[in-house]
Amino acid sequence: DEHDYSTSDEYSTAVEVRIEALLTMSHFEEAAELAVEAVAINSDDSRLLRQCALIWSGLDRADEAEVYLRRALHNDPLDVAILRMFAQFSEARGRIREALPYIKKAMELEPENAQIQSHFSLLCTKDGLLQPALKAAQRAMDITQGDDHHDRIHAITAMAFLNAEIGNFQIAEQQFRKGLELHPGLVQPLMGLGYLLMELGRIDEAVEQFEKIAQTDPNLSHVQLIQARRFPDDVLVLEQIEKAALQPSINGSVTASFLFELVRAWENRREYDRAFLSAQKANKVRRRWIEYSSEDNRLLTNRIIEIFSDNFFQARRQYGNISKQPIFVLGMPRSGTTLVEQILASHPAIHGAGELGQIVRWAHGLTLWEKRIGSKSVFPECAQKLTGKEVAKMAGYCLKELQELDICDATHIINKLPHNFRMIGLIHLLFPNAIIFNCRREPRDVAISNYFIDFRARFDGLAYAYDLEEIGLHILDYQRLMDHWFKVLPGRIMDVHYEELVETPEKVVRSMLDHIGVEWMPEVLAFYSTKRQVKTASVWQVRQPIYKTSKARWRNYAKFLGPLEKILQGEQPQKDSSS
Numbered sequence: 001d002e003h004d005y006s007t008s009d010e011y012s013t014a015v016e017v018r019i020e021a022l023l024t025m026s027h028f029e030e031a032a033e034l035a036v037e038a039v040a041i042n043s044d045d046s047r048l049l050r051q052c053a054l055i056w057s058g059l060d061r062a063d064e065a066e067v068y069l070r071r072a073l074h075n076d077p078l079d080v081a082i083l084r085m086f087a088q089f090s091e092a093r094g095r096i097r098e099a100l101p102y103i104k105k106a107m108e109l110e111p112e113n114a115q116i117q118s119h120f121s122l123l124c125t126k127d128g129l130l131q132p133a134l135k136a137a138q139r140a141m142d143i144t145q146g147d148d149h150h151d152r153i154h155a156i157t158a159m160a161f162l163n164a165e166i167g168n169f170q171i172a173e174q175q176f177r178k179g180l181e182l183h184p185g186l187v188q189p190l191m192g193l194g195y196l197l198m199e200l201g202r203i204d205e206a207v208e209q210f211e212k213i214a215q216t217d218p219n220l221s222h223v224q225l226i227q228a229r230r231f232p233d234d235v236l237v238l239e240q241i242e243k244a245a246l247q248p249s250i251n252g253s254v255t256a257s258f259l260f261e262l263v264r265a266w267e268n269r270r271e272y273d274r275a276f277l278s279a280q281k282a283n284k285v286r287r288r289w290i291e292y293s294s295e296d297n298r299l300l301t302n303r304i305i306e307i308f309s310d311n312f313f314q315a316r317r318q319y320g321n322i323s324k325q326p327i328f329v330l331g332m333p334r335s336g337t338t339l340v341e342q343i344l345a346s347h348p349a350i351h352g353a354g355e356l357g358q359i360v361r362w363a364h365g366l367t368l369w370e371k372r373i374g375s376k377s378v379f380p381e382c383a384q385k386l387t388g389k390e391v392a393k394m395a396g397y398c399l400k401e402l403q404e405l406d407i408c409d410a411t412h413i414i415n416k417l418p419h420n421f422r423m424i425g426l427i428h429l430l431f432p433n434a435i436i437f438n439c440r441r442e443p444r445d446v447a448i449s450n451y452f453i454d455f456r457a458r459f460d461g462l463a464y465a466y467d468l469e470e471i472g473l474h475i476l477d478y479q480r481l482m483d484h485w486f487k488v489l490p491g492r493i494m495d496v497h498y499e500e501l502v503e504t505p506e507k508v509v510r511s512m513l514d515h516i517g518v519e520w521m522p523e524v525l526a527f528y529s530t531k532r533q534v535k536t537a538s539v540w541q542v543r544q545p546i547y548k549t550s551k552a553r554w555r556n557y558a559k560f561l562g563p564l565e566k567i568l569q570g571e572q573p574q575k576d577s578s579s
Helices: 009-024 028-041 046-058 062-075 079-092 096-109 115-127 131-144 151-164 170-182 187-199 202-215 219-229 235-245 256-268 272-288 294-307 310-314 337-345 360-374 382-385 389-402 418-430 441-449 468-488 498-503 505-516 522-529 553-559 562-568
Strands: 326-331 348-350 412-416 433-438 495-496
Touching: 009 046, 028 326, 028 468, 046 062, 062 079, 062 294, 079 096, 079 115, 096 115, 115 131, 115 170, 115 522, 131 151, 131 294, 151 170, 151 187, 170 187, 170 389, 170 522, 187 202, 187 219, 202 219, 219 235, 235 256, 256 272, 256 498, 294 382, 294 418, 294 468, 310 418, 326 337, 326 389, 326 418, 337 412, 337 433, 337 468, 337 498, 337 505, 337 522, 360 382, 360 418, 382 418, 389 412, 389 418, 418 433, 418 468, 433 505, 441 553, 468 495, 468 562, 495 498, 495 505, 498 505, 498 553, 505 522
Parallel strands: 326 412, 326 433, 348 412, 433 495
Antiparallel strands: none
C-alpha cells in the first residue's frame, strides 16, 4: 500500500492489532520494539502510549512504563481511561495512596460513573480511609438504583467490602450474596464472600464460593482453593497455574500472588525444592517495589533501647493507668501470635480484639504533635517529653477505645499486633499492670514462614519479609530489643514458646491463664471452634486443632538457608540489602 499511514488513526490501529497479536503469542520483546517504533512515529497517540506502558510493565521495566503513562497523561490530562490506567498501575505496585488521586480526578470528570465510584471506594477501604470509602460506595449505590447490571453489582460489592472491613459481617455477607443473585458468576463478589467466610471460620462455605470461580477463571479458582487447603490432585493443574503466574501483565512479568499459593501446594506434595523456588520468584518480584533498609531498622532499634532505659522507667514509676484489662500479644510475625490470641479469646472472660494499630497510632500522634509545637522530636525521643498527666489522659483514651470493641464486657481485652514488641516501652508507660505475652519460635521457622507468605506489604512494618537476609537481620533486632525489655522491665513480660505450646498445649495455656488471673476452662483448647473473625495470614491455621507439622519446618529447606544462617550467627550480609 503506497498510502502513508504514519500520522493517521489507521496506522495506530494497525500497529495496535499487530502488537496485540504479538502479545497473544508471548512475543513481548518484539511487541515492545514495535510499540517504541510506533510511538517514535506518532508520539501524540495516547492509545499507543498506554500500550507501551502496559508492555514495559509486563517486562518489569516500571520506570519506563511510567514515562509512557505520564506522556499520555500530559497529552490528554482529562482522559479518564489514562487516569484509571495510572491508578491501576500504582495499585499493582501497592501504592494505594498514589492511585487515589488519579481515580478521584476520574470521578470529578465522570461523576455519574458508578464503576469509578466503586473502584475509589475499594481503594479507600484497602487504605483504611473509611469515610471517603462510604461516601463513594453510597454514591455508586445511588447512581445504580433500580439497575441490575454490572455497575450495580460493583456498587453492592464495594459496600460489602467496606462493611466487612468495619465489622458488619452479617450485612457484608448479605450484600455479597445480593450481588451474586444478580450475576452468579462474577468473580469479585465470589472472592469477597469467600474471604469473609474464611475469616469467620466457615471454611466449607468459602470453598463453595471459590469453586464457582472456575467457570470464569480456573487458575484463579484453584489459587483460592489452595488458600483454603483444598489442593489439586493433578500436578498438571499446578504447572498450569505456574504458567499463568509467569504471564506478563500490568502487574509485571510475574503474578506473585499465584506463586505464593503454589508454595503451599508444592509443600503439600513434599516437593520442597519447587516450593522454595516459587517463593524465591515471588519474593524477588515483591521486593522490587518496596523501600526498606535493614540499617534504618537497626538504628531505630538502637534509639528505642537508648531512650527507654532503666532510668527512664525509674523516673516515671507513678505514670499510667493501673487497669489490668488490656492484654498485649506480640512477637515476630508467624511466631504464634494469632494462635495465642485465638486460644485466650476462647475464654469467656477474655475478648480478642484482633490486630489493632492503637499503640503505634499514638506513637505517630506524639511525633505529629511535637512537629506541630516546634520541638521537631520524633518517636521514641518525644516520649521523654510526656508528663504524668498526659500519659494518664492518653491511657484513658486507649482503654476507652479497647472497651468500645468489646460488646460482652469481658474482664480482659486482647490487643494482638506482632510488631508491638517495639512499643513495649510505651505500653508499660501507659499500662504498667497490663499483661504482655511475647511469642517466641525457632528463628529459622519464623524466617521461612514469613518468606512463604504473601503479606502484600509495601510500606508497613512487614516490608522486610521478602528477603531472607533482611528477615534474619530483623529477627536479630527483635531479639536484641526483647533482651533489653527483659532487662529494664523484669517480670513484666511472659514468653510463650511456640514449640512448647504445640507439644504441651494444656500446660502452656494453664500458665498463661494463671498469669492473667482467670480460672482454667478446658474449652479454650477447642479454640478452633470459636466464632470470631480472624484477618491474618493465619486465618486457616487457627480453625484447626493444634498440630505439630510446622515445627522444624526449616529443615526441609536447609540447603537454601546458608545466607540466613550466617546472618543469625552474627555475620553481615555481603550484598546491599536494598537490592
